[in-house]
Amino acid sequence: MFYVYVIRSVKDKRLYSGYTADLKERIKMHNNGRVESTKRRVPFKLIYYEAYLKQQDATSREKFFKTQWGRNYLKRVLKNYWNKAD
Numbered sequence: 001m002f003y004v005y006v007i008r009s010v011k012d013k014r015l016y017s018g019y020t021a022d023l024k025e026r027i028k029m030h031n032n033g034r035v036e037s038t039k040r041r042v043p044f045k046l047i048y049y050e051a052y053l054k055q056q057d058a059t060s061r062e063k064f065f066k067t068q069w070g071r072n073y074l075k076r077v078l079k080n081y082w083n084k085a086d
Contacts, residue, residue, distance in 0.1 A: 002058035006048040006065065006074060009041040015074075016044070017065040019058040023049060047081060048074065 003023040007016050007030060016038055020026035027046055033039040052058040064070040075082065 002052045002055050004050045004052065004058050004061045004065065005046060007038075007044040008047050009038070010043045010045060011041050014041065015047075015071075016041075017062055017070075019055075019062045021055075048078060 002019055002021055003026075004019045005017065005023060005026070007018075007027065008014070009016070016030075018026070023046075027044065029035050030038050030044045031042055033042050038044070050058075050061060052061065065074065
C-alpha cells in the first residue's frame with residue numbers, strides 16, 4: 001500500500017502533504033527532524049491520510065493536495081477538525 005498523508009505542525013500550524021509506503025515510519029521521521037523540508041517545524045500531528053494500491057495513484061493525489069483545489073478539498077473534508085479547539 002501507498003499512503004498520501006497530511007500532517008500539521010504543532011509549532012506553526014502549517015500543513016505538509018506527502019506520500020509513503022510506510023506511514024508510521026514516515027511520521028516518526030518527520031517528528032524526529034529527519035526530513036529536511038520539515039525539520040524546523042516539529043512536532044507534527046497526522047490529521048488525514050488515504051491508502052492506494054498503486055504508487056502512481058498516491059503521487060497524483062499528493063500533487064492534487066498541493067494545489068488550491070486540493071487545499072479547499074481538505075478544508076471541506078476536515079471541517080470538524082478545523083472547528084474544534086486545539
